[in-house]
Amino acid sequence: MESKPAPAWDNSRRVAHLDMDAFYASVELLRYPELKGLPVVIGAARSAGPRLRPDGTREYARLRDYAGRGVVTTSTYEARALGVFSAMGMMKAAQLAPDAIMLPVDFPVYRQYSRLFKQAVAAIAPAIEDRGIDEIYIDLSAHAEPSRELAQRLKDAVRGATGLSCSICISPNKLLSKIGSELDKPDGLTLLAMDDVPTRIWPLPARKVNGIGPKAGARLESLGILTVGDLARAAPDLLQENFGLSYARWLIAVAQGIDDRPVLTHTEPKSISRETTFERDLHVRRDRAELSGILQHLCVQLAADLQRKGYEARTIGIKLRFEDFRTVTRDVTLADAAADAAAILGAARVCLKRVVLDHRIRLLGVRAGSLDARHEPGDGPQQAGHGVQLQLC
Template identity: 90%
Template structure:
């Protein structure tokens, strides 16, 4: 009697989260190695960049000299030890670390290093979900190489391509890998299995779970649920009463380390935007010319983004933040898809007419939405320049 062959077992799921260590700051330290070991804060205007002395050394601005309302983009670990973190106001950071070195952001350079590290990873493991300029998920399920050796090979490839360190965690899913990549920073290599959830995940604050934001975290704390372990032990009825059925189910699952989301190697963006925060609030009438120039530049940059990425937009939106921090947005749907600067400027003017401009403006942004693949790749490539936009 012949026996049926046993079905081939599916390889266990292995997902990595790779996160560059203090990415922007680390790139700056490659450019200015004399700053290694010092507290450095990234986020100043370009005018605050270092000045080169006649002997080739650099003179750096100190955070104590900052004046304005910018925010910290990132900081070195030495600055973080002083309490300075990303998204903090630069003025508050200056109070905490007045002697910290202050540097402007340089996004073209950061994007180049981002391209390098992702290219290095893709040469080894191409199933990548891009999560931003400094982090990616990688599906490693099809690789036979042991997790620790594979993780180290990825880290070595990133360092060889960029000169930078990264932290990586390999686990059965995206949830655990995202949490795990933070556990041993910087230059961390972390392996997690479901059996590690009670010992390594449950002691962490509940807010460490990606998806539990400040409001939900504060609500959980008001219920006495502070750690992930508290969440795992919480009564399902209590969670449903306070968060609703869907979110309660999700909380129960993530507290146990359960996450079935796939690694998505390709996603279409829903929108593309450009915005800028001014060093000082701009007056609608007295600063009309400057505002017009800024809006024109943003529209041209947005058009270039669309052309480079191969999209056209059916919706154009405007975003204003006033001096009182009130934010207003307006959108318009176009009869014909836009890609060139002219069409985006015209649409932005229509949106502006629907906003009462009764306060100074501190932020201005333009957004392209309802994106679709461009039908004519060459259309509009050289249009949209030299347009004089008037604020209405």
């Protein structure tokens, strides 16, 4: 493969990536300041919340007392120092940090703080690409203020609105800013230019590049390509032979820090979904009533999401994960696009009839796809479906 010459870089472009520091855990520490400096793990059921002692102090559950199949949602930096990270099984985390404090997840509160920090940033720099509950990209190209002063002003605004710290990197593109926001955490302020790529980016593991996943990372490692610098020095033909022409060209570009993706201030979702993992595997027959209630609740939540965001769905799908971790999905196309809970429930029933329910279920989800923007955002959820009784099959 012939490597194409690098394009001339637009030095006027400035893109920031702002990432909240240990977001969920940091929100919890605002509520429970006595836990600052301690290993804290977020991911337990709501019943694991702190209890008040007679003297008014709080009693917290410890990770060693956990029993179940849950996963760690996030952890404080003190818990990370003990090897506990997000997506790790809670039981494994308990082996590594048995004395860590355990707290339940509280998504409504996290979403509230997410709105607060994004509003604070938007008041200074409104060109924002929302990347999730705790991170955003910001196009700062139109701002005349020097990068360091502007980054500090954004950090101060976030702290003033939420009491929380964030890490921010400003660079010429989204790729470098995403990597850079991790370099000086927590409470980091990082500035990167293209000239910094050899010294600050090339020494990093190749997996630090967003878009190089576990499989690609393992393949690169098998080729002796461990760092971004190794990737930058790799023969183009070797990359094409192992990854194909398109991905090889992308690898060559990102190794040089090249990324021309714009900051997207508005994107249309491809689908909206709701799902839940159970505390215990549920039996299709013995737990029929509980499963039916959960599915009904998911469908009502999904309908509310659709109507709040102003969409109707032409496709409804279900997702089941069984006790053996086998995952099954089914979907159905509706005759008419819909956003009400009753229609979603009916479609989910049709999908369920196409699944052999011969094992206990550990996860259940409902998805709305093929979305049409037909309603005004902000409409409240319709009441249809709240009283619908659902049978699994």
